[in-house]
Amino acid sequence: MRKLALVLATAIAVVAPPAIAATVGQPAPDFSAPDLSGKPVKLSDFRGKFVVLEWTNPECPYVRRHYDSGNMPSLQKEVAAKDVVWVAVNSSSPSSGEFTTPENMAKWLAAKGAAPKATLIDQDGKVGRLYGARTTPHMYVIDPQGKLVYAGAIDDKRWGNAAETKSAKNHVRAALGEAMAGKPVSVSATSPYGCSVKY
Amino acid sequence: MSRVLVLVALALCTALAPVAATPVRTPHVEAELIAERTAVVPGEPLTVVLRLAIIPGWHTYWRNPGDSGEPTRLEWRLPAGFRAGEIEWPVPERLPAGPLMNFGYKGEALHLVRIDAPTELEIGTPVTLAAKAWWLVCEVKCLPEDAELSITLPVAARSDADPRGAGPIAAARARLPAPAGTLNDWTLTAGAAPDGVALRLLPPSGVAVPEARFFPFEQGKIEPAASQRLVVVEGGYDLKLARAAQPVGAFERVAGVLVLSPPGDPAPRAFTIDVPVVAGTSAAPAAGLGVFAALVAAFVGGLILNLMPCVLPVLAIKVLGFAHHADRRAGRRHGLLYAAGVLASFWTLAGVLLALRAAGAGLGWGFQLQSPVAVAALALLFFALALNLSGVFEFGNLLPARLAAWSARKPALDWFLTGVLAVLIAAPCTAPFMGAALGFALTADTVTALGVFTALGVGMALPYLALAWFPAWLVHVPKPGPWMVRLKQALAFPLYATVVWLAWVLGRQAGLDAVVWLLAAAVIAAIAAWLAGLPGSRGPLARGAIALLVVAAIAIAAFPRDATAPPLAADGVWQPYSTQTLAAFTASGKPVFVDFTADWCVTCQVNKKLVLARGEMLNAFRVRGVQLVRADWTRRDPEIAQALARIGRSGVPAYVLYKPGRAPLVLPEILTRERVIEALDG
Numbered sequence: 001m002r003k004l005a006l007v008l009a010t011a012i013a014v015v016a017p018p019a020i021a022a023t024v025g026q027p028a029p030d031f032s033a034p035d036l037s038g039k040p041v042k043l044s045d046f047r048g049k050f051v052v053l054e055w056t057n058p059e060c061p062y063v064r065r066h067y068d069s070g071n072m073p074s075l076q077k078e079v080a081a082k083d084v085v086w087v088a089v090n091s092s093s094p095s096s097g098e099f100t101t102p103e104n105m106a107k108w109l110a111a112k113g114a115a116p117k118a119t120l121i122d123q124d125g126k127v128g129r130l131y132g133a134r135t136t137p138h139m140y141v142i143d144p145q146g147k148l149v150y151a152g153a154i155d156d157k158r159w160g161n162a163a164e165t166k167s168a169k170n171h172v173r174a175a176l177g178e179a180m181a182g183k184p185v186s187v188s189a190t191s192p193y194g195c196s197v198k199y
Numbered sequence: 200m201s202r203v204l205v206l207v208a209l210a211l212c213t214a215l216a217p218v219a220a221t222p223v224r225t226p227h228v229e230a231e232l233i234a235e236r237t238a239v240v241p242g243e244p245l246t247v248v249l250r251l252a253i254i255p256g257w258h259t260y261w262r263n264p265g266d267s268g269e270p271t272r273l274e275w276r277l278p279a280g281f282r283a284g285e286i287e288w289p290v291p292e293r294l295p296a297g298p299l300m301n302f303g304y305k306g307e308a309l310h311l312v313r314i315d316a317p318t319e320l321e322i323g324t325p326v327t328l329a330a331k332a333w334w335l336v337c338e339v340k341c342l343p344e345d346a347e348l349s350i351t352l353p354v355a356a357r358s359d360a361d362p363r364g365a366g367p368i369a370a371a372r373a374r375l376p377a378p379a380g381t382l383n384d385w386t387l388t389a390g391a392a393p394d395g396v397a398l399r400l401l402p403p404s405g406v407a408v409p410e411a412r413f414f415p416f417e418q419g420k421i422e423p424a425a426s427q428r429l430v431v432v433e434g435g436y437d438l439k440l441a442r443a444a445q446p447v448g449a450f451e452r453v454a455g456v457l458v459l460s461p462p463g464d465p466a467p468r469a470f471t472i473d474v475p476v477v478a479g480t481s482a483a484p485a486a487g488l489g490v491f492a493a494l495v496a497a498f499v500g501g502l503i504l505n506l507m508p509c510v511l512p513v514l515a516i517k518v519l520g521f522a523h524h525a526d527r528r529a530g531r532r533h534g535l536l537y538a539a540g541v542l543a544s545f546w547t548l549a550g551v552l553l554a555l556r557a558a559g560a561g562l563g564w565g566f567q568l569q570s571p572v573a574v575a576a577l578a579l580l581f582f583a584l585a586l587n588l589s590g591v592f593e594f595g596n597l598l599p600a601r602l603a604a605w606s607a608r609k610p611a612l613d614w615f616l617t618g619v620l621a622v623l624i625a626a627p628c629t630a631p632f633m634g635a636a637l638g639f640a641l642t643a644d645t646v647t648a649l650g651v652f653t654a655l656g657v658g659m660a661l662p663y664l665a666l667a668w669f670p671a672w673l674v675h676v677p678k679p680g681p682w683m684v685r686l687k688q689a690l691a692f693p694l695y696a697t698v699v700w701l702a703w704v705l706g707r708q709a710g711l712d713a714v715v716w717l718l719a720a721a722v723i724a725a726i727a728a729w730l731a732g733l734p735g736s737r738g739p740l741a742r743g744a745i746a747l748l749v750v751a752a753i754a755i756a757a758f759p760r761d762a763t764a765p766p767l768a769a770d771g772v773w774q775p776y777s778t779q780t781l782a783a784f785t786a787s788g789k790p791v792f793v794d795f796t797a798d799w800c801v802t803c804q805v806n807k808k809l810v811l812a813r814g815e816m817l818n819a820f821r822v823r824g825v826q827l828v829r830a831d832w833t834r835r836d837p838e839i840a841q842a843l844a845r846i847g848r849s850g851v852p853a854y855v856l857y858k859p860g861r862a863p864l865v866l867p868e869i870l871t872r873e874r875v876i877e878a879l880d881g
Contacts, residue, residue, distance in 0.1 A: 134266040191418035195341040196267035199297035
């Protein structure tokens with residue numbers, strides 16, 4: 001009879017829907033990944049604050065455009081002043097040929113004047129898959145209640161050089177501005193652009 | 200050297216030749232602009248192609264790059280009066296990148312652009328068409344690259360084909376999707392499904408679609424990496440498109456490129472399509488029995504299950520368990536666990552059935568009532584189930600007695616399993632109901648089928664759940680007794696009636712002979728049932744004989760007989776449907792009323808008897824000069840299936856009024872004479 005129960009449980013498990021990737025308007029799934037010092041960081045550690053997730057990869061020319069132009073570091077500093085937690089995630093796998101070690105990641109961030117609160121090494125791509133991250137950069141904004149309020153591109157200039165990046169409409173800044181003012185986020189989902197995440 | 204010669208020739212001759220632009224080499228790409236003709240002719244368009252020759256292993260992107268990447272783009276610098284069109288994109292490839300998917304080109308990417316030249320141009324002067332091209336080229340690594348490109352052509356009164364341009368331009372054109380509207384003898388519709396959109400393809404009859412892929416123009420609509428399943432449906436195919444995991448904007452149109460040939464075809468069959476997504480067109484109540492009616496019937500059936508002679512006595516003992524609970528909360532919990540057990544059993548059954556059906560559909564079996572074989576088989580099944588209810592024979596208990604009496608040590612599990620057991624123990628009595636539900640589920644869509652099984656389970660579990668909540672009601676529970684056997688026997692008669700209806704449908708589909716064969720099969724089935732009901736039917740000889748008879752009955756009932764089918768009746772008033780008939784009638788300038796019907800559709804028959812066949816209705820039609828067309832879908836007919844799809848329906852009944860100069864008007868499924876006249880005069 002225990003066998004029967006097992007068979008039934010299996011049948012129900014098979015019928016049950018699989019875990020769904022992060023969806024705008026829904027609770028952002030919790031995760032845990034090591035930061036550059038190897039210490040585990042959990043999303044739920046930051047409950048009560050706005051959180052920005054940024055998928056990054058120093059090997060990607062799109063990411064370099066946003067760091068070399070100072071665009072990403074200045075936004076990181078700007079929102080840190082408003083008590084927003086910025087978490088950068090690198091989901092490149094060691095076998096992809098674009099893996100960056102924690103030491104090199106720290107050096108690169110320092111050289112660019114970047115200031116994320118935490119940088120996570122997600123080398124098995126678990127966090128990336130959980131959030132359905134496709135590109136670097138791919139941006140997510142989570143409100144203090146833990147709800148995902150924005151997912152998509154960093155700005156509306158998919159092509160664009162450093163000068164154009166400065167004049168672009170930054171979707172993350174706009175989403176944070178509206179959400180922090182207690183307004184609904186008017187542009188809450190866009191198509192991300194950039195290099196593919198190197199899972 | 201040749202360039203010098205050409206320049207010399209350019210300077211000397213009036214028959215000017217183009218200056219070949221030197222390709223620009225970047226680390227991964229060789230880029231050049233190539234013109235189709237040797238000269239610019241004032242006022243005539245000229246086709247130019249941007250050719251990117253990409254090093255092996257790397258790729259560039261289509262207009263929608265998929266999960267990541269960037270489409271190639273061109274920024275033209277043209278002389279005054281010239282205008283460049285948008286890039287015309289050849290069919291891309293699917294390029295997987297880990298769990299992600301890109302759409303783009305490997306080896307060679309060709310981008311056609313039409314350049315319109317002004318009418319006022321001085322013959323003999325050279326013209327330079329210049330553009331800056333940007334592209335993202337990726338292997339695993341990605342690099343943005345760009346190049347300044349130009350081509351200089353003479354202005355001439357006439358031009359010749361440039362042999363250099365012929366190859367790449369012909370190759371690019373061969374890979375362009377055909378423009379929208381090319382598939383006009385097809386019917387394309389798109390229905391919203393829970394997990395995305397089903398793109399329904401109804402090709403002209405006789406056209407098979409071995410495979411199909413869809414490339415969306417926009418990002419954030421479909422999930423690029425999701426597999427696109429092509430499923431056979433009535434009259435065509437459904438291409439299942441999964442909704443993007445992170446959608447951007449509403450998924451309102453299936454706009455993009457539909458490819459109907461295998462990947463890598465140098466001249467693919469590809470079409471630009473733009474189909475509006477309609478909510479819920481995928482449901483097909485094939486049996487003509489409304490979904491709501493089916494759910495109610497299943498629920499009532501579930502309730503009746505509790506009164507069956509093999510269920511009530513067993514459960515009566517369990518029900519007393521409720522009374523033993525001093526703790527009401529525990530009693531309620533046990534009631535819920537019991538209900539969960541019943542539902543889990545029904546869902547498992549439904550899951551197995553739907554999986555079998557899906558496997559069958561994959562093999563091309565149709566379970567629709569349009570197939571005479573399916574109708575005959577169902578009639579025979581229902582007849583056997585009715586014999587069982589009449590008490591001619593009993594189904595053996597599925598469970599050994601000691602298992603039925605088993606009780607788990609954990610009370611929670613015990614109650615759950617009591618629910619499971621209730622379904623299994625009840626099998627000898629529930630089989631007829633289950634059989635009927637199975638028969639229905641085979642012909643209904645997945646959601647309806649699941650709903651029917653859920654309703655059955657809820658119906659069966661509800662009385663006990665109610666008793667668990669309100670133990671005081673126990674006094675009203677009827678005592679088991681001989682009345683249960685009589686109830687069971689009485690319930691056989693609706694099933695016999697169903698057999699009569701199915702026999703009539705079969706007769707309409709396949710003629711009198713088919714009905715006689717079915718009746719003969721029923722006699723043989725009756726003999727088998729009678730043998731099975733005799734004492735001593737457990738012997739191997741008796742069992743062998745029964746098995747033989749059952750096989751014989753099925754063989755006779757299901758004997759293929761489509762070939763002997765008589766033409767469906769056309770009376771003097773209603774013309775049989777065909778696309779030509781409808782086209783001719785609508786062209787005549789008179790209103791046309793089309794009755795989409797089928798003999799197995801009960802609602803259709805009711806509408807016909809109460810409204811359409813009435814003298815007053817026919818008079819009203821005659822007075823207004825309405826031409827009457829009947830599309831009889833009793834048998835499989837792809838032409839009618841397509842006509843239905845065109846009005847956004849997938850089943851009958853459907854009533855359509857075509858009035859000259861107006862869009863076709865689809866009338867409600869439940870007709871009244873007033874409603875039809877109102878539509879005629881409106």
